Amino acid sequence: xxxxxxxxxxxxxxxxxQVTLRCSSQSGHNTVSWYQQALGQGPQFIFQYYREEExxxxxxxxxxxxxxxxxxxxxxxxxxxxxDDSALYLCASSLDTNTEAFFGQGTRLTVV
Amino acid sequence: GQQLNQSPQSMFIQEGEDVSMNxxxxxxFNTWLWYKQDPGEGPVLLIALYKAGELTxxxxxxxxxxxxxxxxxxxxxxxxxxxxxxxxxxGPSIQGAQKLVFGQGTRLTINP
Numbered sequence: 001x002x003x004x005x006x007x008x009x010x011x012x013x014x015x016x017x018q019v020t021l022r023c024s025s026q027s028g029h030n031t032v033s034w035y036q037q038a039l040g041q042g043p044q045f046i047f048q049y050y051r052e053e054e055x056x057x058x059x060x061x062x063x064x065x066x067x068x069x070x071x072x073x074x075x076x077x078x079x080x081x082x083x084d085d086s087a088l089y090l091c092a093s094s095l096d097t098n099t100e101a102f103f104g105q106g107t108r109l110t111v112v
Numbered sequence: 113g114q115q116l117n118q119s120p121q122s123m124f125i126q127e128g129e130d131v132s133m134n135x136x137x138x139x140x141f142n143t144w145l146w147y148k149q150d151p152g153e154g155p156v157l158l159i160a161l162y163k164a165g166e167l168t169x170x171x172x173x174x175x176x177x178x179x180x181x182x183x184x185x186x187x188x189x190x191x192x193x194x195x196x197x198x199x200x201x202x203g204p205s206i207q208g209a210q211k212l213v214f215g216q217g218t219r220l221t222i223n224p
Contacts, residue, residue, distance in 0.1 A: 042214030056207040090154050101210045103154030
């Protein structure tokens with residue numbers, strides 16, 4: 001059984017650019033949640049996808065968007081990058097919306 | 113909004129000492145989760161608490177769900193070097209079970 005995997009592990013982008021981060025959920029899991037973790041802070045919930053539909057969203061602007069595919073893998077897209085978007089982006093998958101979530105190792109995004 | 117406050121923010125202890133940290137909130141949580149995050153990794157679930165007053169152990173770790181449902185405690189006995197890391201408390205947001213709110217973390221450093 002493979003765990004949650006995220007790609008890439010590190011990324012450097014310029015302010016104003018767009019970025020796509022990818023997450024492969026754990027085998028059998030249909031729910032994926034994305035979190036942003038700024039340096040020295042706890043993770044903050046961005047949004048959740050359940051069976052390819054958005055299922056709840058945190059306090060993030062519309063330039064943060066996502067997708068979930070039929071195999072339950074997921075993408076996080078961020079448009080018009082700002083310096084404050086620099087953070088560790090974590091993906092967590094769970095069997096459904098009410099069971100324990102398992103986190104990937106994260107993607108470290110640096111915006112310069 | 114929902115916020116979790118952890119204390120202390122950091123701890124410096126000697127190997128073999130016991131550790132105690134806590135997490136408080138101004139709002140009620142029906143579930144309390146304790147995670148550990150190592151550098152460059154995602155959070156890993158240590159203990160989950162589901163009932164007020166519940167005391168749960170996982171090896172040298174013990175966590176309690178406060179009676180008021182507004183706090184939780186994590187204790188680590190006989191600390192060892194691999195206990196080093198950042199410990200987060202978390203609970204379900206008002207949006208749902210796996211849309212988690214995290215505290216800001218307690219950083220544990222152990223002197224050998």
